[in-house]
Amino acid sequence: MITYQSRYAAQSKASGGALSLSTNERRPVRFHARIAQHLYPMRLALQTLGELVWSDMGWISEDEFEERMEASLDPVITVHPDRVFFEAFSQDESAYGVVIVDRDVFEDDGATQCGTTNVDFTRGLHQALGDMRSSRDAHLHVGPAGFAVAAGDGGAHFEAKVELPDSWVRGFLQIQAAMALPGTRFTARPADLLRMIRFLQRNRALTSPRSVRYEFEPGRPVRAVLEPWEHEVVFGESSHNYTTAKVTRTWGRRRLSLVEKLLPWAQNVEVYLKGRGLPSFYSVQLPGVRFVLGLSGWVAGHWSQAASFDLMAPTDTDDLLTTRAVDHLRTSHRCTAQQASDELGVTLERAHAALADACRLGMAIYDVQDREFRHRELFETPIDPVAFYPPDPRRELARTLEPSAVVGTDVRRERVVGRGKPYVDRVIDGTVASHTTHVVIKDTGQLIFGRCTCPFFDEHLMTSGPCEHMLALRRVAERAGPSAG
């Protein structure tokens, strides 16, 4: 358990056109501004975030009931020069939401202090959000000092101490690893996604399977097939770059209803699929505001339970490089892996590895749409990675299997996606402890694909990350260099 302690100057409230979010005094952030435009979409997005925080769509066993957290972590707000964003994680650890508001939406009212803190977000506040109207003057006040002055009394401080299960924290952090995974991206019409959600609300699946099967056929728009009815929803005007037929399945589709209220006013939806049973992300673009919903592979498949997406991340980093990367982000607030590589004077692969490591430690966040990393320190004091990421048994097993790993072929292969620059992947084939193993590593060092003849892969495919044989083969190949085999 990690004890998360916050001290608030007073409670958050919304009244008289002012949305006053009380922040943790231990982590001062100041942002006072008038909401000059797009108030309605912003209100909808914040209300959706609140509903996500309290959503719980999981079926849990009696044993898990004992571990259920009685309080959820308040949403985290980050103020950057170009945007303000609110993040939250659901109680059932299966859904993540972030509301990204452009700074253009606001007219600043006083100096701004950038940074990350958590805000006191109560159900009463969530209800009161419904009072905000475009016709009325609306202000957003984030910060302890200003709020205390407005409230007129200094005696309303309160402390909040929340005990967060390690799994919950690890889940929150694993999201970053999942967001940076390569995958499939396509743009959909909000009406198509809404049609899918409404169909699921009207029809109840009494038998399995219960997945959403995204089908990609060359030259045709993306199609979502809802099982078990085999009901098709064609995402009109969507396009993809697959030259062969591909299918990706995701589960826990009921959670998509979290974004239902946003879709009537959305301009478009970008869907990011990371693979079969792996997380998926839905970025709903509204005027001035974007809401990104991240869903684990299925409701019961929590982020933290042996998901181990970080096993697919590039491995070539160390604490010093990660610290340098975080320092760079602290001053620049955002950067791509390429920019970090130029700034830090290291290869792209190492820069990506350092930034991904920063995400794992809660010190950065990956923007799935803009494909860049942003500074965001989730905790006051950095977490202990050894405590939160105990040695993965697969990594340990991989070390013992390395002597038996034989690299067969190790070639670079170009992969052209659309009209963009070609990607150069490293394709490695070999055998490890009599299992035939195949891995594909992206130019940023991420393991993006794998196959193995072992029982672990047979049961999980890649939904729980790579098996120990893939890890062993990768390590041996990396040590030998690209000319091996």
Place this chain on the structure above:
Amino acid sequence: MEIWRLSKDDIEKRTRDALAGDDDDATLRTLEWLARSWHFGQLVDIWGPALYRRNRAAFLGAFHRRVQPHPVHVTRAWEGWIDEVEAAGDERLYRTLYQARILSLGPEAWHADLARVWDQGAANQRAAGLAKLVLPRMAPPDALALRFYREDPDAARDWLLRAAGGCEEPGRQDALIEAAQSAGDLDFADALFALNLDFEAWEERTRKLARTVSNPDELGRALERILPVRARRSVWVLEDHFGGLPKVITEIAEQRADLAPWLRRRHGRLKFAGAWADLAELAWSRRDQPDWFALWTALSRSSTGHAGFHRAVTAAVKELDRPRARSALFALGGATEVWDEQEYIWQSEERFWQLDADAFDAVLTFSPQALLGPMRPHVRFNVIDTKRFQRVVDVGNEELIDLVTARLLTAHPGWGPSRVNPKKVLGYWRVLQGDGPRFIPRVLRVLGFLEPRNPFWHRWAGKEHPLRGFFLDPELPWLDAPGALRDLLECAAPSVRTLALRIMRAARPDDDRLKTEVAACHDILAGYLFLEQPSRQLKDVLFALRLTTSELSSATALVASLRDALVLHHPGEGSLRCRDLLAAELAHLLTAWPGLRRPTERPVVHRRQA
């Protein structure tokens, strides 16, 4: 043919026919349909072994849950099947089948199997072997449990906990607990103890810990370890076996003031409606200490019932200094979990205790702003009578008057005599109506306070009610207030949105104010095309949107929205009538602006035959 019409014989015959077929996919689909019948699970000896052997993955994925472990179903067909399941390593299924077999053979067979697995298995295989033999609601025999633990505690521990945890009456297991304590295996001993249903033993031990452990954090951890597990999971167990638990905890809390932080964190695990009143009273008496103050607010909000909540609110505003009273109201306000007596479950939906008359008056005297802030969800129409409404008016806080009026709007005329004289309320508002520009903004605020989740109010919104007739009147001077229509459209309450559309419908189309207002709402109205709504409301939306479509740019945007909205009304989905309305509007626009047509969108002109 509905599945429920089929008899057991029909289901049996169809099952046999399906299994005799060659087409795997067709067989599977048929069996999935038949599986919806209640009789299907009782025929497991017919489909179970056959389907498992034919398609193990499908069986485990879709049919495992249909296996009903009843001894009646155990037939000779199972004999080889259980062994196959065990060999394949399908542990969950194996346990289900094994349970049925043991129920037919009797517990002695189970004891014999346990002993055999233990004696014949190697040390590292015992735990796995025992794990397969955990049966719900069957307690392991004491002698065997003790023997296993003494011979190999590491192998036996998990199994003993699972077996004890699964049965309803595990027994005291004193010998096993004593053996564990002697061996220094305190975690295991405590875990077993927590599974017991012996209240006296728990009380004795708890009181002893409170006397002997001085460090409060350690004491909290120690109490946590022995807190009855079943009492946490089941209110029945709590009431039947541990009814005295709150009293014991309260008495210990009296002696140990340093226990407040632990109580604050853990009280939520013991949901015992109304039983924590004594502890709340104790916490109140120690309110000067921050931890006890926090505990008092938490208990009053969730665990002391209506009466406790009202007392807490009243006490907070009357007896605390202003800053602390504010803090208390914030902490007391908000949603809580409540015990639903009809459903016999704890409702974790958003529920708010209603303020009673005394509490309302107390908070009103303390600070009207508090009723608009943390106490707002707790204000209901039941508490408002004519005198109270007049008091609110006398206080002079306009926002509060609007809130109270909004609550009165939700009162149903058929639910007993109204406590408030509507003429009094209307009298206030009619005076305001004559005041000109302040009137509509106030009405907007009243309507803004209406909660969308109240289903009864919206169902009866059109019925005769003097207050509703006044506020939901489209003939009020809405267009005199710029932004009024947008305000109404942004409300979450469905009736208020309907009102906005009726206003647009009722106004004169050539009214410039209407055009200006509707143009300012264009973005919101475009989103309304995608809402689930009755067709008459969609008609009003389309009417309003047409008012703003005078140029190519607005027509282009609207055409795109209409095309997208049609997606929601595919055949078999959405509404046929809504689809017709959208198509008609699209046709109208494409006729007026032919350049917006797509190649496939050409008008079909039916000519008279020559």
